[in-house]
Amino acid sequence: xxxxxxxxxxxxxxxxNSENEDSEELFNSQxxxxxxxxxxxxxxxxxxxxxxxxxxxxxxxxxxxxxLATQLNHLVEEDAxxxxxxxxxxxxxxxxxxxxxxLIILALRVLVKTTEKMGSPGPVQGRPEGGASTPxxxxxxxxxxTNITPAPPAxxxxxxxxxQTQANRNGRAAAIYPIESLSPYQNHWTIKARAMNKSDIRxxxxxxxxxxxxxxxxxxxxxEIRATAFNAAVDLFYDKIQEGKVYLISKAxxxxxxxxxxxxxxxxELTFERNTEVExxxxxxxxxxxxxxxxxxxxxxxxxxxxxxxxxxxVKEVGELSTITSKATSKVIPKRELTVxxxxxYAVRVTLWGKQAEQxxxxxxxxxxxxxxxxxxxxxxxxxxxSSSSMHMNPDIPEAHALRGWFDAAGSDQxxxxxxxxxxxxxxxxxxxxxxxxxNEVKTAEFGMSDKPEYFCAQATIMHIKNDTISxxxxxxxxxxxxxxxxxxxxxxxxxDKSYPKPQHRYMVSMAVSDYSGQAWFSGFNDVGETxxxxxxxxxxxxxxxxxxxxxxxxxxxIGTTYNFACRAKQDSYNEATRxxxxxxxxxxxxxxxxxxxxxxxxxxxxxxx
DNA sequence: CCCCCCCC
Numbered sequence: 001x002x003x004x005x006x007x008x009x010x011x012x013x014x015x016x017n018s019e020n021e022d023s024e025e026l027f028n029s030q031x032x033x034x035x036x037x038x039x040x041x042x043x044x045x046x047x048x049x050x051x052x053x054x055x056x057x058x059x060x061x062x063x064x065x066x067x068l069a070t071q072l073n074h075l076v077e078e079d080a081x082x083x084x085x086x087x088x089x090x091x092x093x094x095x096x097x098x099x100x101x102x103l104i105i106l107a108l109r110v111l112v113k114t115t116e117k118m119g120s121p122g123p124v125q126g127r128p129e130g131g132a133s134t135p136x137x138x139x140x141x142x143x144x145x146t147n148i149t150p151a152p153p154a155x156x157x158x159x160x161x162x163x164q165t166q167a168n169r170n171g172r173a174a175a176i177y178p179i180e181s182l183s184p185y186q187n188h189w190t191i192k193a194r195a196m197n198k199s200d201i202r203x204x205x206x207x208x209x210x211x212x213x214x215x216x217x218x219x220x221x222x223x224e225i226r227a228t229a230f231n232a233a234v235d236l237f238y239d240k241i242q243e244g245k246v247y248l249i250s251k252a253x254x255x256x257x258x259x260x261x262x263x264x265x266x267x268x269e270l271t272f273e274r275n276t277e278v279e280x281x282x283x284x285x286x287x288x289x290x291x292x293x294x295x296x297x298x299x300x301x302x303x304x305x306x307x308x309x310x311x312x313x314x315v316k317e318v319g320e321l322s323t324i325t326s327k328a329t330s331k332v333i334p335k336r337e338l339t340v341x342x343x344x345x346y347a348v349r350v351t352l353w354g355k356q357a358e359q360x361x362x363x364x365x366x367x368x369x370x371x372x373x374x375x376x377x378x379x380x381x382x383x384x385x386x387s388s389s390s391m392h393m394n395p396d397i398p399e400a401h402a403l404r405g406w407f408d409a410a411g412s413d414q415x416x417x418x419x420x421x422x423x424x425x426x427x428x429x430x431x432x433x434x435x436x437x438x439x440n441e442v443k444t445a446e447f448g449m450s451d452k453p454e455y456f457c458a459q460a461t462i463m464h465i466k467n468d469t470i471s472x473x474x475x476x477x478x479x480x481x482x483x484x485x486x487x488x489x490x491x492x493x494x495x496x497d498k499s500y501p502k503p504q505h506r507y508m509v510s511m512a513v514s515d516y517s518g519q520a521w522f523s524g525f526n527d528v529g530e531t532x533x534x535x536x537x538x539x540x541x542x543x544x545x546x547x548x549x550x551x552x553x554x555x556x557x558x559i560g561t562t563y564n565f566a567c568r569a570k571q572d573s574y575n576e577a578t579r580x581x582x583x584x585x586x587x588x589x590x591x592x593x594x595x596x597x598x599x600x601x602x603x604x605x606x607x608x609x610x
Numbered sequence: 611c612c613c614c615c616c617c618c
Contacts, residue, residue, distance in 0.1 A: 204612060213612055230611055261613040271611090324617035333616055353615070378618070386615050479618050 012062035016124040060119030066103035178222030190250040193218035227270035263308035298344035300381040313340035347416035380419030440517035448569025448580040460513035471537040473503030505537035524584035
């Protein structure tokens with residue numbers, strides 16, 4: 001084996017049995033190992049959507065499972081490391097996965113690439129007693145201290161007090177661990193992370209007592225973790241930690257995160273304690289600012305209620321500042337609604353609360369990225385800011401620039417589809433190909449003949465629009481939609497018990513639609529009118545009053561377009577006659593890319609293709 | 611150790 005470096009014999013067994021050996025000497029050693037095999041592991045869904053590499057490492061005697069930290073993936077992808085490579089593992093940590101120690105490789109340096117397997121490693125067997133007395137690794141690294149677990153006597157006594165100075169004295173940077181490597185099983189770490197989303201100080205009072213807390217999300221290029229400080233730790237760290245700055249943080253407690261309370265993508269969370277060390281770091285290279293995982297607004301229908309998501313869009317409208325009274329606490333809370341649109345041609349309402357609602361100012365329809373906003377089902381889909389959400393106006397990211405360009409060029413003239421609510425709490429709010437019926441079938445299969453409404457989808461073309469009444473004058477107060485009556489020079493809403501100088505017209509459209517099998521009359525409300533006419537009802541009413549032929553043109557233009565519909569069929573009695581009426585729950589312009597994909601898929605899988 | 615995030 002001449003010419004090949006020495007492997008750090010025995011290290012695999014020590015690591016495999018290291019639960020009783022939480023010694024910094026072991027964890028700070030830099031063993032030389034051979035990388036025997038690589039396997040790409042697809043994302044599990046829980047984490048960030050990145051492939052990972054499982055690597056079998058060998059010390060010549062035993063082999064051991066390990067994972068590459070994702071920031072090292074490029075080494076595999078660029079073929080810098082591969083089967084047989086011998087490397088110094090410069091930094092690593094261990095997690096316990098299904099009762100087994102799993103080595104996580106955080107940094108490595110390749111010594112030599114060879115295909116020759118060194119030694120004849122076998123599996124680590126049993127749990128040799130006295131693991132701590134196995135010979136130390138050949139290349140001990142700098143030591144830092146442990147703060148909880150008693151390490152084997154020799155190591156612990158000598159090193160405990162040396163915590164902070166060690167790194168400086170060696171003239172080496174402190175060993176920085178990526179956030180993704182943090183786990184409760186390992187406590188010698190320092191992270192270098194940007195503080196994002198610092199909350200206000202909140203107080204609580206409950207049966208178990210009272211206190212105060214604040215929390216902050218810490219982020220580096222490997223991931224993010226939520227950190228919380230309670231009581232005395234609030235005084236220690238609240239002022240020190242500032243939004244957007246980068247800190248070296250160590251000795252915080254790592255706990256399992258309670259997933260249902262967090263939208264931060266980490267299994268764990270940190271608690272700042274009295275002895276936690278937080279030091280601002282001025283070298284902020286490679287510490288990202290914010291990470292987004294944007295969902296198109298059209299895609300919100302597939303995000304479940306109460307989940308959080310990231311959205312980026314143009315603020316089409318800024319609502320007035322208003323207030324609501326919380327039912328639970330009867331507190332009065334300021335709120336403001338933004339209407340945000342994106343290139344999916346959907347609009348969604350985002351609610352800001354409290355100070356943020358009061359202080360919101362936007363000139364000129366800015367692009368805003370929202371991180372961690374909560375998805376609600378009001379009017380189909382709505383979004384709401386939470387304390388852990390953040391809002392980033394005109395962020396300097398490609399998505400924002402692309403949106404700006406699109407909106408300024410074309411988007412501002414567009415009409416946007418809204419997520420619409422279900423009327424009865426049943427299905428039928430989304431277009432679903434599995435639910436598509438041809439119109440002949442709809443009319444003959446006794447759809448909607450029962451007492452309950454029934455739902456179906458259709459792909460059909462507008463053939464005719466009843467144009468005598470296409471809209472009604474509605475109450476302008478948000479969400480009321482009630483018809484108002486003209487009284488003198490004002491318009492009265494019975495429901496709101498208020499008069500308004502002007503109504504807001506809302507569409508109520510009846511149209512004949514047709515597919516290859518037949519024709520049916522569908523009716524739709526405001527969103528349907530806006531989709532087919534491409535303008536709000538007020539505008540079309542205005543056109544009609546000014547110029548009837550121009551109005552007819554607008555209506556004519558809507559004829560002949562094909563849409564995907566989600567409909568509700570329901571029995572209805574009118575003038576003593578019972579018939580079935582078809583209401584449009586959702587109308588979707590055809591997405592030809594999607595339609596083509598669907599058809600191509602049918603062709604590929606049909607008998608004709610064989 | 612919080613875990614509320616509101617209303618239509």
